[in-house]
Amino acid sequence: MNPALSVLEQTFGYDSFRGQQHEIIQHVIDGGDAVVLMPTGAGKSLCYQIPSIVRDGTGVVISPLIALMQDQVDALTAVGVRAAFLNSTQDAAEQARVEQAYLAGELDLLYVAPERLSQEQTKRFLSNGRIALFAIDEAHCVSQWGHDFRPDYLALSELADRWPDVPRIALTATATEATHKDITARLQLGRARHFVSDFDRPNIQYRIVSKNEPRKQLLDFIRAEHAGDAGIVYALSRKSVEQTAEFLGSHGVTALAYHAGMDSASRARTQSRFLREDGVVVVATIAFGMGIDKPDVRFVAHIDLPKAVEGYYQETGRAGRDGQPSTAWLTYGLQDVVQQRRMIDSSPGDLAHRRRMSAHLDAMLALCETLECRRVNLLAYFGQTSAPCGNCDTCLDPVTGWDGTVAAQKLLSTVVRLQRERGQRFGAGQLIDILRGKETPRTLQHGHERLATWGIGQELGEQQWRGVVRQLLAKGMLAVNDDGYGTLVTTEASAAVLAGSESVMLRAEPEKATRSRATKAAKKAAADLPESAASLFEQLRVWRAEQAREQSVPAYIVFGDATLRAVAVERPASETDLSTITGIGAKKLESYGAMLLEVVAAHPA
Template sequence: MKSASQILQTVFGYESFRPPQDAIIDTVIAGRDALVLMPTGGGKSLCYQIPALARPGCGVVISPLIALMQDQVNALRQLGVRASFLNSTLGPAEAAAVETALQSGELDLLYIAPERLTQERTLALLARSQVALFAIDEAHCVSQWGHDFRADYLQLDLLHQRFADVPRIALTATADERTREEIALRLDLAAAERFIAGFDRPNIRYRITLKHNARQQLLRFLKEEHPHDAGIVYCLSRRKTEDVAFWLQEQGFNALPYHAGLDSDIRADYQARFLREEGIIMVATIAFGMGIDKPDVRFVAHLDMPKTVEAYYQETGRAGRDGAPANAWMLYGLQDVIKLRQMVDGSDGSEAHKRAEQHRLNAMLGLCEITACRRQSLLAYFGDQLPQPCGNCDNCLEPVTTWDGTEAARKALSAVYRTGQRFGVNHLIDVLRGSEAERIYQYDHHQLPTYGVGKDLDANQWRSVFRQLVARGYLRVDMDRFGALCLEEKCRDLLRGDETIDLRRDVARKTARQQTRTALPEDIDVGLWEALREKRRLLAEDQGVPPYVIFHDRTLQEMCAAMPRNAVQFGRLTGVGERKLNKYGDAFIEVIENHLAATG
């Protein structure tokens, strides 16, 4: 039997192991179980491939990703390793040939999906064969608290029951302490030796910024930093992946959409193109990426905030697997938090599960809002410590300025309390800024002590205050009340004056908004036009819809020409029905009135 170091050199072409690879491999070769946490690109696959080649028999690798098995097998065959797979893509004759090769000792590694492994027929086949080890890849899929849960993984404890003498190695790149314990419990690996490698990926630059105009921000990022590079753009919804991919195509990029709703053949084709072609951008939901071995992914961009730090870390880890510099770039906003909390609240999970998900979402939002080194915070989440700031994240490279937000925070919290904890951010800002919109008088909110006390900050500054109060746990979003903000117990000391708070100062966009392509009549006031477009954008962003769903450009042009000052006048505009009049009239009339007041 060849030694592990000989196999490493002769088969894989590496001179030496990266700790703790050697210790893990020695453990499994000796016939003991192992639970391995190692970052993406850290060399996890060698930890089971080499023992499979060193031990008698065939190593069986359980993987949740049928689409990637072929590529993994092909890569091993290029190295002279006798590898194959068993999954639903094989016909009866092909599957029979693989089974025969397994029983006759002609395979070194066999990849198999968990749902096939747990079939009695497959278990009987393995019992008749010599199995070197079981490798459970992407082991976090066993966690019902996690973002990639696979129900079939819950049955994998049968491996210990049915094959007690065969060593097992479970591997994952992302698992906090709770998930690690769940993996050990559900896979019956309580006695396994645990190996936790450092989580740091120093070549990845982490950057997180506020969402203003997501498409234009993405376009600027791609054109300035990655005009010809391969990368992944993650979106929260299936529709958005398609819209963004086709829009990027129009901008001259080689972009493809990917989500679970696409035909399986199309998904397989797009995935294969991404893996094999250069310069392709995959615009995807989280359905894409697990197990991706493409080394030269130069960036991972998030147009929506992930639900958990685990998801964020795993997804960003798909960049720069080759060790060369790569970017993890993300946009986020309060609307992302509202959407994600709505998804958590609407899930079928137990109350305990929902509470855990809310905790994880809060941790993710905290990472977004932090003013210190992002890498230190990210690693600390997984129990890994970085003694000094990394120098390779946005907060290190461009330190965030803060301001004493104590008074503003108290005003914001007071507005939430005095309006009955029944209203969303836009209404609360109107109260604080002393808006004369009809809805303010409808609820008598013009008589509140907090009415008009916040005129020193503009609407975007107040949005920043509310977002940070939600992020830090002083406020929560109540989805049962359509996104109303409610006070949390934590806010008491701040309201009573026993606590102060520093808030991050959101930096204004350095690049001017792209000029409109709409041909405007010569007599239209461009300042008012842009103000109306900004209001439309903010409303659309709040609701997660395209701006034209609020009003078409033609309606905005009519607003500029007619300058309606009341509901009757506004209702005469093209494209303004009763619902839109009631829903948006006050907001746009206020923009017009403010513009007229400012211009005299």
């Protein structure tokens, strides 16, 4: 049998490779370099784990995730792979034990952080052993174009010079063409083969809703669709993270905060509970989630607009790694656009940097404002063409567009008149009050009822007008002034609209947010087990939780939900039957086979 396939079956318990896995693995086994772009949940880890086992020596994995190395090593040890890590969490005795195992050729994989590998002492140590390959995980970190730049990754270009005969494989879950090129150049992988997988994650349902009391919207979403499920909620600021976690917790959701301002012990506790307990929701900044292999995250929510499509795609990809139906939910509004534009304008970077940030934001806004399939728009960003998916909000509840030219002219004219006639600039709220003829202390104080545009926009409600402002900002026909107050000004593109030479098509703004029919589709897909199998599945989950607690490891390291579902459906009666189920390799059969069969036998058919 092919050595790679043998390891896949005997060690990891899978009977076939997925997508390009086999081609990548064989290429690296044969000594070739590779750059691998593959979405989260598609099996990137096997692309370096199997070659590390098959080739002579130890596979050295460079990972930026010190906090997760223990779990990654635990998962490998559980299937019989000889794995270890070296990082600052270990005492001198433990580091010495690992170093000795490496030098003696007793390790298949060794995980190290880029900061450690950049030290000359570490390089000399590695030179005294036999290296099977170098795997550079989360390779987008090497790129200044990437959304998580790590300077220590730059030193990894030295690997090619120091170990020219050792194959290198760089892997990331997301990369635009610019980031892809940057990774290749910075890591000196010009001669590497490039493997770019299909970026589609069909089990994830993308939903974007108008922002209106986002914490309440989030709570309603969780209660209606994901009660008791594990999930991740992303917010931009630490304050928002803490307030959202507290709000969810006060309404019965097990929610924990995670951000860089917390001490390392608190972050470690949050991460541990998320990995080891069922139904925990982590509210976090983007500092959380990279490298977490938890397969049963059922939703990822954003209550603030992400800065770029690349980051959004990778964050949402942390949902549904097990292939089961999951939701990517985002609430987005006018203030998000104003805030992001203001952050770009005040950025300390040079003009080129601000232009890159603006381009990233424009792509994110295009995804939010599209009238077409979200997935088509998202995949197009990565250069992939696709057909409408039938499983996003715009497919399930089609959105209509409308000719907003007159509305845009009314709004822009108000901005121009305020500035030219009175030397005044205001934010969206005051402009909308003027257009709707709303008498407030502020409009009366400034005499705005005497403006020619006073009350000419009563045909639209406040929420609809906010949608007009938001979309004009997104289209670059309106801009945020750099005065620090969020006031709005016209742009060069405004002139054509005011002159009537350019029409403006806008996305229809719902007066009231409605729950998508997508909810029913997701729930129906999730409830696909027969009643007897569903009951056994829950019993198997209880047994798994007990095993995980005893071993102090995350539940998915014992078995993933997909494996337990297969056991519940097939009801194996012998270890031979068990060995045919995906996810049960030789080591796990030896460790858990008898206990699994007892649970099945004790449960009535």
